[in-house]
Amino acid sequence: MFKIVLPIFEGPLDLLLYFIKRDEINIYDIPIARITDEFLNYIRLMQSLEIEIASEFLVMAATLMEIKAKMLLPKEINTQPEADVDPRKQLVDRLIEYQIFKEVSQFLHKKIIENQYYYFRDLFESEIQEFSSKLKTYRPTNVMELAKAFYNLINKQNDSIREIKLNELKIEDAIEHITSLMKKEKQISFKKICSGHSLQYKILFFVAVLELVKQKKIYAYQSDLEHDIFLFSTSNIMNN
Amino acid sequence: MNNHFFKLEKEEQKHIIEVLIFSSEEPISLEKIVDFIENNFNNAIFEIGNNQNFDLKIENFDEYVQSLIEEIKEDLLKTQRPYNIYEVAGSYTFATLPEYGKILSLLPSFKNKKRLSKAMLETLAIIAYQQPITKPEIEEIRGTNSSEIVNSLLEKGLIQVVGRKDSPGRPFQFGTTVEFLKLFGLNSLQELPNLMEIKSFIEEKTKTEDVTLKIDFEIKNNNEMDSNSTQ
Amino acid sequence: MNNHFFKLEKEEQKHIIEVLIFSSEEPISLEKIVDFIENNFNNAIFEIGNNQNFDLKIENFDEYVQSLIEEIKEDLLKTQRPYNIYEVAGSYTFATLPEYGKILSLLPSFKNKKRLSKAMLETLAIIAYQQPITKPEIEEIRGTNSSEIVNSLLEKGLIQVVGRKDSPGRPFQFGTTVEFLKLFGLNSLQELPNLMEIKSFIEEKTKTEDVTLKIDFEIKNNNEMDSNSTQ
Numbered sequence: 048m049f050k051i052v053l054p055i056f057e058g059p060l061d062l063l064l065y066f067i068k069r070d071e072i073n074i075y076d077i078p079i080a081r082i083t084d085e086f087l088n089y090i091r092l093m094q095s096l097e098i099e100i101a102s103e104f105l106v107m108a109a110t111l112m113e114i115k116a117k118m119l120l121p122k123e124i125n126t127q128p129e130a131d132v133d134p135r136k137q138l139v140d141r142l143i144e145y146q147i148f149k150e151v152s153q154f155l156h157k158k159i160i161e162n163q164y165y166y167f168r169d170l171f172e173s174e175i176q177e178f179s180s181k182l183k184t185y186r187p188t189n190v191m192e193l194a195k196a197f198y199n200l201i202n203k204q205n206d207s208i209r210e211i212k213l214n215e216l217k218i219e220d221a222i223e224h225i226t227s228l229m230k231k232e233k234q235i236s237f238k239k240i241c242s243g244h245s246l247q248y249k250i251l252f253f254v255a256v257l258e259l260v261k262q263k264k265i266y267a268y269q270s271d272l273e274h275d276i277f278l279f280s281t282s283n284i285m286n287n
Numbered sequence: 288m289n290n291h292f293f294k295l296e297k298e299e300q301k302h303i304i305e306v307l308i309f310s311s312e313e314p315i316s317l318e319k320i321v322d323f324i325e326n327n328f329n330n331a332i333f334e335i336g337n338n339q340n341f342d343l344k345i346e347n348f349d350e351y352v353q354s355l356i357e358e359i360k361e362d363l364l365k366t367q368r369p370y371n372i373y374e375v376a377g378s379y380t381f382a383t384l385p386e387y388g389k390i391l392s393l394l395p396s397f398k399n400k401k402r403l404s405k406a407m408l409e410t411l412a413i414i415a416y417q418q419p420i421t422k423p424e425i426e427e428i429r430g431t432n433s434s435e436i437v438n439s440l441l442e443k444g445l446i447q448v449v450g451r452k453d454s455p456g457r458p459f460q461f462g463t464t465v466e467f468l469k470l471f472g473l474n475s476l477q478e479l480p481n482l483m484e485i486k487s488f489i490e491e492k493t494k495t496e497d498v499t500l501k502i503d504f505e506i507k508n509n510n511e512m513d514s515n516s517t518q
Numbered sequence: 519m520n521n522h523f524f525k526l527e528k529e530e531q532k533h534i535i536e537v538l539i540f541s542s543e544e545p546i547s548l549e550k551i552v553d554f555i556e557n558n559f560n561n562a563i564f565e566i567g568n569n570q571n572f573d574l575k576i577e578n579f580d581e582y583v584q585s586l587i588e589e590i591k592e593d594l595l596k597t598q599r600p601y602n603i604y605e606v607a608g609s610y611t612f613a614t615l616p617e618y619g620k621i622l623s624l625l626p627s628f629k630n631k632k633r634l635s636k637a638m639l640e641t642l643a644i645i646a647y648q649q650p651i652t653k654p655e656i657e658e659i660r661g662t663n664s665s666e667i668v669n670s671l672l673e674k675g676l677i678q679v680v681g682r683k684d685s686p687g688r689p690f691q692f693g694t695t696v697e698f699l700k701l702f703g704l705n706s707l708q709e710l711p712n713l714m715e716i717k718s719f720i721e722e723k724t725k726t727e728d729v730t731l732k733i734d735f736e737i738k739n740n741n742e743m744d745s746n747s748t749q
Contacts, residue, residue: 057636057637057640057660058660058661058662058663059662060660060661060662074720101662103661103662103663107661141659141661143717144659145659145660146720147713147716147720148643148644148647148659148660149643150711150716150719150720151643151646151647151710152636152639152640152642154643154710154711155642155643155702158704159632159634159639159701159702162701162702162703163619163623163632164616164617164618164619164620164622164623165613165614165616165619166306166310166613166614166619166622167310167611167612167613167614167700168309168310168381168601168611168613169310169311169312170311170312170380170381171543190471190472190479190480191480191672191678191679191690192408193408193415193471193479194412194479194480196405196408196411196412197409197412197413197415197416197482200409200412200413200428201428201482298598302598302618303600303621305599305600305601306600306601306614306615306621306622307622309600309601309612310614310619310622310628312627323624323625327621327624362597366597366599367533368536368597368599369533369534369536369537370537370540370541381540383537383540383541384537387533390537390538391537391538391541393554393558478682480690
């Protein structure tokens with residue numbers, strides 16, 4: 048029996064630091080050819096295990112190969128102004144910067160352990176209940192809260208209440224809903240019809256659109272897969 | 288730490304309950320306190336019978352905890368702490384004694400301490416992003432009656448009537464005010480985060496959203512066939 | 519309510535201060551407490567000279583308040599409250615005694631509060647030093663997508679939006695919060711290790727023999743954090 052244990056890496060820099068530590072490599076003198084091979088092997092291993100590889104790993108692979116190529120160039124041929132600069136320098140700088148912050152995160156880890164048993168008071172609402180009714184103003188709120196509230200609202204898909212409603216809603220109702228909208232507006236986007244509705248509704252509306260197209264009451268148009276579907280009413284829409 | 292709650296000194300038991308109420312994120316019910324003790328001090332109930340200090344029956348455990356809370360309240364009073372434990376909606380929470388509440392109201396930070404409720408935040412969010420918008424449109428998105436919230440936001444000066452919609456009944460349309468901008472530290476509505484930005488923060492990692500993506504894709508696929516057929 | 523702080527009984531003075539610390543959602547600084555007293559108890563300073571109980575000079579008022587806080591801390595200890603006043607983020611705040619906090623940590627909801635993944639710690643470290651910093655800038659340093667991490671840190675209240683960068687797309691800039699200092703028991707960002715020292719430490723390490731030992735330990739540590747985070 049084989050057991051494969053794959054360490055989880057936070058990104059290509061994390062992986063490179065792992066190789067450097069494992070093989071006791073001097074970070075200022077990285078054997079680039081060897082590291083590149085290691086890196087590519089890792090990617091191949093991930094591929095063979097059908098693990099999705101983040102694009103930044105591929106970008107790093109390309110960077111490594113580029114550095115490797117530069118290192119192979121004989122010095123006399125290399126006449127560019129930056130010829131004196133070690134092709135590895137930029138990568139090394141990034142690795143060191145990243146490693147510094149990893150060290151800091153060790154420090155933070157230690158601090159959090161030290162402080163783990165101090166719990167703070169977390170509930171202050173009761174303090175102000177007595178006055179809150181008299182207060183006219185509100186505590187300043189982060190705009191992110193507002194934006195998130197809106198985002199969550201329009202993306203609410205798993206609303207159990209609506210799910211129950213779905214059982215009551217029939218395809219005829221969805222057709223009726225779209226028809227009534229289309230009577231008001233000659234052109235409407237599918238997204239607009241769906242906006243504010245649950246996933247179940249969206250599916251229902253889509254089926255309704257297909258039915259209406261079949262009945263030649265509307266046309267549906269979509270320029271390409273990325274874009275919204277536009278619905279146009281035909282003269283048949285009024286004949287119910 | 289002794290695992291058995293009932294082997295602890297009574298004072299120790301009280302401290303545990305006090306600290307639990309002290310640190311709780313929301314008012315904590317008797318039931319939750321009892322649950323916590325039962326789950327974390329193995330066999331707390333089982334031990335009751337054997338306990339030398341207390342001769343309690345299992346069904347009295349709730350009452351016992353309640354009596355401890357009463358004792359804590361007395362202790363706080365006796366030791367002259369300027370706060371105590373109160374029961375709010377059937378749950379326990381710490382709060383300042385009313386006579387000191389007056390002092391707090393003088394604190395500048397307390398003057399605007401009232402938090403926006405979730406419903407208010409939601410409604411404000413809709414109005415901010417969709418203005419001008421009518422009440423029925425707000426209700427359409429929220430899926431619930433919003434008259435009270437809209438009125439309250441009007442009262443607080445966070446929204447205002449900006450016009451009337453050209454549709455049956457000519458309903459009022461609402462928009463946000465300068466007061467609203469101040470509350471969220473914005474210079475203008477242009478500074479509202481756009482939805483794509485928010486999206487990048489809220490990753491599509493939950494299963495339901497995965498389903499959505501998949502379905503969207505299927506819809507597009509279907510439609511491809513469909514638009515082909517209509518051509 | 520007597521308007522003159524120094525005419526109050528000392529115990530009363532202490533209660534006022536205790537209530538200020540107890541009710542402040544954010545840790546409150548000595549300066550703020552002193553300001554509050556000076557602004558709300560007319561002529562507090564003026565009265566000092568005439569006071570029978572205390573013969574304090576103006577410049578000692580800060581110290582006097584500080585001494586009252588020390589007395590409150592002793593009172594809390596003596597009356598066996600399972601919490602006390604601590605100094606964090608350069609300010610005073612109430613927190614549980616560690617021995618009782620340990621009991622609380624048995625509760626999953628309390629435990630999770632203090633759990634941060636390796637990636638989160640890394641990202642926090644970057645934000646703490648480089649603030650204000652945008653998400654692309656964080657990703658540049660980490661070499662990997664960080665949307666999800668930044669989002670969870672926002673949700674945990676450890677970082678906040680502090681502005682927008684004047685560059686194309688006007689991306690959000692993030693900074694750490696008081697909550698961050700509280701979680702790590704830091705009085706200020708100055709208590710974070712000096713980056714140059716760490717850099718020279720890393721440079722040293724590459725030259726010494728026992729690199730492996732130290733690094734082995736670190737990798738184990740990382741894994742530990744990892745396994746925590748996956749829960």
